[in-house]
């Protein structure tokens with residue numbers, strides 16, 4: 001049976017992360033996980049039991065988490081610093097900037113329950129700023145995997161990277177988007193489907209709704225491209241430009257503020273390359289965020305099959 | 321090296337760091353002068369590290385959390401042969417790696433610092449890795465006293481005690497001043513010894529300008545097995561230059577020509593006394 005993207009439901013990226021990390025750590029005792037009372041939310045309880053000597057717990061202290069991770073890495077450890085994305089990138093932002101990026105310590109910063117994964121817990125727990133904040137910091141790769149395959153590959157790639165990397169993902173079960181034979185490479189977007197009318201350039205957990213929107217637009221006779229832009233920095237510039245030249249409109253989608261994230265990164269590429277195209281950034285506006293579950297918040301801001309289909313049609317109507 | 325030889329080195333280090341601050345037109349004069357004896361003892365007596373062994377995973381580590389006192393570090397590293405002293409002619413110049421806070425672009429520097437409250441967490445990580453690997457290296461970090469208002473330090477203090485990092489020593493440059501004035505006026509730090517002890521550290525206070533006393537303390541760590549060691553080095557900000565001592569306004573002031581000459585003359589006098 002051939003693979004159809006978006007058909008089969010997989011698991012949460014979080015589970016794939018913890019499983020992949022455990023297998024890496026079993027093979028290499030230099031692999032160390034550092035947690036800030038986050039082994040439960042990071043699904044690392046099994047890791048902690050299986051490899052207690054490879055887990056460092058620092059308590060609820062994200063600044064220390066990141067500083068300690070830098071020190072461990074300097075002494076040759078392959079360090080995964082695991083904490084909710086919001087706390088990791090906000091509370092410890094200066095440690096990330098100085099101790100990791102500026103000092104070039106190859107720590108793997110793992111932002112769990114990213115974006116609005118915590119849903120109704122509210123804005124303290126959301127990370128809708130992290131991509132913007134870290135895009136402006138020199139020397140960090142930013143990866144937002146969209147499905148289980150991308151997550152496993154991204155974790156394995158991160159383990160091999162000799163420079164800092166930030167990976168963020170959520171905890172909801174996601175559909176499989178890629179044939180297991182696909183080739184994952186940081187900095188190279190993964191196509192989910194091809195098309196010539198509208199291109200959806202999406203990242204992380206918004207790729208699936210973008211794919212569903214593309215399916216819906218099929219029924220209107222529109223051919224839509226869907227790209228998983230798993231690496232937000234460095235951006236796959238070629239994929240962005242060819243999407244804008246091959247298609248009549250481009251819609252970017254992200255679980256993040258519309259300020260400073262994937263959308264603005266793509267806009268900057270197209271503007272500077274002189275590629276004019278009807279273009280829309282879908283994400284969270286600059287406002288007190290709607291409350292509810294992750295999917296309710298997605299729906300509220302049009303990160304859904306009907307919402308994205310409507311946005312695409314509007315762009316085309318405007319003269320795509 | 322004898323105590324006297326180290327004492328003479330300290331005076332020469334002071335002369336040099338003033339020279340490079342003057343030349344660069346920038347630098348943290350007061351704090352450089354308060355910590356230079358500590359650096360002298362660490363690099364010339366305690367640390368098992370050299371330019372040739374700097375990439376050795378088993379080397380001792382020195383992490384300068386109070387990164388602003390970088391001129392003292394540069395002068396000591398140059399003296400230890402990590403780079404030619406002539407490099408210091410470029411401090412704070414366009415394109416130079418010798419910026420106003422330590423970076424790894426400079427041979428001998430372990431970690432980029434400058435923002436305060438970062439060095440201890442990093443040092444905890446290095447010490448922890450040593451414990452995990454059964455390594456015998458020791459980790460020393462130098463903290464400013466004003467810096468201790470950063471809460472991150474106390475997170476790291478907890479972790480160091482929790483993991484029983486007796487391979488870690490934190491030296492506190494207790495000059496009792498910070499940029500605004502006295503630490504006790506800005507935001508009270510005392511009783512510091514009790515605070516550190518309550519966080520699970522083994523603590524000793526020492527005269528931070530007394531070469532034999534510093535050598536004895538820094539060389540006798542851990543003070544207690546299973547505990548990280550803290551050395552409160554009682555120092556004088558601006559130490560060695562009469563008109564800079566205990567004056568917070570010298571935190572990052574650069575001497576004018578007349579002050580510079582006076583300072584060098586005072587140090588020459590100390591040198592003559594020490595060598596007579």
Ligand SMILES: [Mg+2]
Pocket residue numbers: 464465466493494495496497498
């Ligand atoms: Mg001070």
